[in-house]
Amino acid sequence: MLKTFLLLTLLLSSVYATSKVEVYASQMDTNGSVVFADNGVTVIYQDYFLTAKRAIYNRDTSDLELFDDIKVNYQGNYKLLGEYARLNLAKKQKEFKPFYMLDTSSEVWMSGKSGYAQDYDIDVESGIVSGCNPIDPLWKMAFSSSDYDAKTKWLNLYNARFYFYDIPIFYTPYFGYSLDTTRRTGLLMPSLGLSSTEGFYYEQPIYIAEQNWWDLELKPQIRTNRGNGIYSKFRFVDSPVSKGSINIGYFKEYDSYLNSSLISLKNSEHYGINLMYENSDVLNQWFGTDLSGQSGLYVDTSHMNDVEYINLSSNSAQSQVTSNQVLSRINAFYNTDDNYIATYFKYYQDLEQETNANVLQQLPTLHYHYYLDTFLKDHLLYSLDVQSKNIYRQIDTSVVQTDVNLPITLQTDLFDEYLNVAYKANLYMQHSAFRGSTSVLPNYEYQDGYFLRNYHTLSVSTQLTKAFDDFIHVMGFSARYNRFDQSAQTGYYDEVADFCSLEENQNDPRCEFYNINAVDDEAYLDFTQYFFDSSANEFLYHRLSQKLSYETGKDKLGELENELDYKLSKHLSFYNNMFYNYQQHRFTKVFNSITYNNYGLKLDLSHLFKYDIAKVNTSEDPFTKYLTSSLEYDYNSHYSFSAIYNYDIELKQIKTASAGFMYKKRCWDFGVKYSENVRPILNANGDASSIKDRYVFISVVLKPFMKPDPNNALIEYKLEEQVSN
Structure with a gap:
């Protein structure tokens, strides 16, 4: 037996030269050039068994x-x-x-x-x-x-x-x-949908990846009653420290849908572009320098003709926007241990307006910061912050505002470090240089000017820690007193300072560029406490904060704030934040939230009550009452349920609602979800409007040919659309 096995191994090895084949069998026989193996055969060849x-x-x-x-x-x-x-x-x-x-x-x-x-x-x-x-x-x-x-x-x-x-x-x-x-290049899974107003929806993504540093996804779509379009996303990695993407899309409405009695949109075409790019070592890479500090570039810019460009990019109701403003940003910085230099560009696009000419932009902001430094054995601390903002718009007045902050702090510990005492001198300046005239106030002309201010802050604080058998208690108290010293102002600030400091004048056009926060003679009292279990895990946090004013004509007591975060158990927690106004004899804000996570159940409930004193005696409703809730429940490894319900109690309006289930197996998932949401549109008159959509999502995932995505559905059915102005 052993000789037969060795003979077969040598024969096979001679045939394949460097590759050895091993054959094991209980019985082997030969007949000329043919070898027979029986009663269980094992063959080992390279990686084959x-x-x-x-x-x-x-x-x-x-x-x-x-x-x-x-x-x-x-x-x-x-x-x-x-x-x-x-x-x-x-x-x-x-x-x-x-x-x-x-x-x-x-x-x-x-x-x-x-x-x-x-x-x-x-x-x-x-x-x-x-x-x-x-x-x-x-x-x-x-x-x-x-x-x-x-x-x-x-x-x-x-x-x-x-x-x-x-x-x-x-x-x-x-x-x-x-x-x-x-x-690799190929077709991705399609998306299907059915809408009572938009008809049958079909999107077939095409994925192109011919090289390892870029890929392109094309997403043509058709909505049989509404129109058709195409969206694309190009992603690239151009270096080990940088990457980016470019999104472009276009959608054309059918005339029959555009002029329907239910939907009357402003634009028959929806298009836009988005560019994202980030580089974590931009100066050394682009300019061939060898700087030791950190440099970076971040770009996120978008432009579109209306909000429907975003809403049509996906068939998922969860992806539809509820905001009316798009922010484009470009940030560049250089950072060392001592200094920070940066420039920021911010461009706002208001999708509810036909023109963006009167929207204020920040193009650019220049920023320099000198990090906190010490002197006199860490008893003297100082830093410097300078920001210059070019607040610009195409029409009406623009301004360049420069802010300089120079805080100097003297601190020490007393009574064997039981008490910390600090004095801070706050030096602040703002300068405004205006250009252009205003059409809102024909007889008003903005004057260049500066604002100088110095105020003092005296603070004392202490923190005590006590260990008990089952928990650790940490308690802290701090008191801070601000004392206004002196200020000087010219031009614009001298004209509007007293007028714009009053809360009822905040929306006046003359106060558009006035952003000086008043510094009064006032004190702040803060009490905090923490509780930790024997494993040093925090289970309770509590804070009380009270403002005291010493200004003539102002309320002595400011609003009392109470904040509590209590983990009742490993799985149940409660959070509360509320403000009490002594003069109104009422709470002006109460926010409560409960979170539970155990036995496959994750539940979040929150309620917000807010009373806006600034809206009292105006046409606006001062009350805000809002309820939010979400639930996820994994009954077992196969069944899971989810629900979301957000309700505006004051307006008696459902903002978002959804409920559904998912059945999961090793090779497939099946789910159904019902969803409602409210989204903004720009109607034919150029006015802001909104649409309430109702959807049914059907998800079918065939593993591994499809990947589960909770925010997208294989089939979507839009039940109806309701327009509100």
Whole structure:
């Protein structure tokens, strides 16, 4: 037996030169150039591990045939099983009848009438493929022929028929899919939808990735009753320290939809562009410098003709915007241990207005900051901050405002560090240089001017810690007193300071550029306490804050603030934040939130009450009452439920509502969700309006051919749209 095994090993080794083939069997016989192995055969060749009941090897043709209960394992990634296999290891050819393959990483299996493999290529004739249990699979795809590249893990099916159990669902002449996450060109999963107003919705993403440093996704879509369009996203990584993306989209409305009695939009075309880019070492990379400090560039710029450009980019109601303003930003900075230099560009686009000419922009802001430094053995602290903002718009008045802050602090510890005492001198200046005239106030002219101020702050604080058997208590108290010293002002500030300091004049056009916060003679008292368990985990935080005013004509007591964060248990927590106004004898703000997370249940409930004193005796409602809630519940490993409900109690209006469930199995997910939301539009008159949408989402995920996405659905049905002005 041993001699026979060694002879076969040497024979196979001579055929394949550097590649050694080991064959183990309980019984071996020879007949000329043919070797017979029986009673359990094991073949080891490079990364292949094969087993069968019996085998025949022909030394003349170099063919190795395996019979009955064949199993093949290649690098632990997939297994092939069959009743007959013929392998020519010299030519790297393999044939299996019948054929069965299991990819262990993706859990996708394939069976067929026969299979032929050479190198990494596997061709299968007449079979099925699925990711479900091979015994009575929930879904499967039958095909007439197939080819699979084991190296790239790309699977092609021809004349594919999709079955739910044994019920045929659809047919496609070709279906290709990757069984790993390698980026490659191809079609992504489509999105389908049905709307009572927009008709049938279909989007077919096309993914292009020809090089490893960029990719492009094209998303053409059609809405049969509304129109059609295309969106694209180009992503790139141009260096090890930088990356970016460019999004462009266009959608054209049908005239019948544009002029319908239900929907009357301002624009028949919706288009936009977004550029994002970030670089974490921009100066050294772009200018060839060798600076030791950190430099960076961040770009996020957008432009669109209206808000529908965003809402049409996806079929997901969760992706639709409820804001009317788009912010574009460009930030660049250089940072060292001592200094920070930066410039910021901010451009606001108001999507509710036909023109953006009167919207204030910050183009640019220049910023210099000298970090906190010490003197006299850390008893003297100082820093410097300078910002200059070019507040610009196309029409009416613009201004360049420069702010300078120079705080100087003298501090020390007393009574063996039980008490910290600090004195701070706050030096502040603002200068405004105006240009342009105002059309709102024809007889008013802005004057250049500056504002200088100095005020003092005296503070004392202490913090005590006490350890008990089961918990640790940390208690702190601080008192801070601000004392106004003197100020000087010229030009614009001298004209409007007294007028704009009154709260009722905040919306006056003359106060548009006045942003000086008053500094009064006032004190702030703060009490904080923390409780920690024996494992040093915080379970309670409490803070009380009270403002005291010493200004003539102002209320002595400011609003009392109470903040509490209490973790009642490992899974249940409560948060409260409220303000009490002594003069109004009422709470002006109360916010409560409860969070529970245990036994598969995650629940968030919150309620906001706000009373805006500035709106009292005006036409605006001073009350805000808002309820938000969300629920997620995993009943078991298969069933999960979710719900969201946001309600404006004062307006008696549902802002957002959704409820649904998801059923999950190893090879598939199925979910249904109902959703409502309110989104803004620009109507035909150029006025701001809104639409309340109602949706039903149906999610079907066939694993691993589809990836679950809770914010998107395979099928979406829009029940109705309601317009409100």
